[in-house]
Amino acid sequence: PDTRAGADEAERREVARVLNTGEVKKASPSPRKESPTVREFSKIFIETSRITNKASTIDAKNAVFKCHLLPLIGDLPIDQVTYAVIEDLKLALARKKISRVDPDKLDEARTLSPKTINNCLTCLRRMLVVARKRGLIEHVPDVEWLRAPAPDFDFLDFEEADRLVAAAEGQLRTMIRVGLRTGMRHGEILALRWQDVDLVAGRIMVRQNVVRGIVGTPKSGKPREIALGDDVRAALKAHRHLRGPLVFCDMGGKMLTDSESKNPLAHACKRAGLRPIGWHCLRHSFASHLAMRGATLKVIQDLLGHSTIVMTMRYAHLAPEVGRDAVRLLDGGNRGSGMAAEKKTKAN
Structure with missing residues (x-):
């Protein structure tokens, strides 16, 4: 019966069975939910990002997924995005030509910059972090960033x-x-x-x-x-x-x-x-x-x-x-230390 007494009796029987047979029943694993694809989960990720991100940031994330990530790994289940997949993604992005050029001059077009590729990896990793927090994946794979040169900037004298x-x-x-x-x-x-x-x-x-x-x-x-x-x-x-x-x-x-x-x-x-x-x-x-x-x-x-x-x-x-002035501070410190050492020697 579905009562406290019935539950206690069932527990006593199970304990007696284990003591007599030594066999412990293993709990049947719960069926694993089918993992969404990168394309499917990216929509959820973007919508949750709207709560904390500015509109310009949302636009930038949408552009990264639409132009770079989804064409390459959009149909891949999110739990299959491994370190190897991310490394292959980096190679594919590094070979990708910038599309806003004349099709006849595609061979002369520039490839994506390291900064742009790192922006893609940042969006992907952040999405994977959210997926882990939601229990869709067990861990976030390592991401190795590209070394991007310091950005140039122009200014007027x-x-x-x-x-x-x-x-x-x-x-x-x-x-x-x-x-x-x-x-x-x-x-x-x-x-x-x-x-x-x-x-x-x-x-x-x-x-x-x-x-x-x-x-x-x-x-x-x-x-x-x-x-x-x-x-x-x-x-x-x-x-x-x-x-x-x-x-x-x-x-x-x-x-x-x-x-x-x-x-x-x-x-x-x-x-x-x-x-x-x-x-x-x-x-x-x-x-x-x-x-x-x-x-x-x-x-x-x-x-x-x-x-x-x-x-x-x-x-x-x-x-x-500014750097020269900072280094000159050590000159003053050395003279002070030298004078202190000299006074100590004379005192002894």
Whole structure:
């Protein structure tokens, strides 16, 4: 009977049977669920990522799966993604030609960069981690990353920056000054509101960023404060308007589109006799100028809003005097140690 007494009696009988026969019944293994394919589980992975990731990050993950991962391993069950499969995937990606070229010139097309391949491996590994947490796989296979060269970046020297500002007019000139003197990202400049600008105290609180028309938090996920220099502070005072809450906007107070800010910058570069640059070059210029003037990498990191100092280290070579000054500190220490040793010897 399905009672406590019945359960106790059944347990006593089982114990007596084991003592008499020495045979222990093995529990029958539960049937294993069929593992979803990479293609099937990638949809679940993307949907769960939407909870914590920004829209731009979701777009990037979708592109990685659609363009690179799913064509190669999309039909493979997720529990069959082994170390060997990942290594073969790396080889296939390394041979893959960039598709945005003339089909007749495919032989001349570049292959995927190590950075792009590492981005694919990062998405794949993160998906496998989620699959393990859901009990779909027992462990995540090892992933060996490619060694990617340090990314190049362009920046304007001091004279080029002055020429660009002089070649621009009106609102564009103020936007360029803000980019060069605050290091704000293009989307942060477009989403900047007057309520985040304190012209009395001389500071900007970066609280918003816009990517592909979607307004959200800055890339780091948290606001940051940037002090304003005298020239950009004066430029913002002169630019003050009543068209709406945005600092930079069209005549109706609406946020500028990418083309409404990128095309004028290209024209200003042409008038200044400069190579074509993008808005991010102004951010690089801000950091580079600070490094060349002796600012510490930690200060530059905080102003740029980098989550780690690894990204900021790209500007370290522009401040060789910082390293020389640091090494000279040892000269002072050696002299102090030598004097202390000399005094001790005399005392003895």
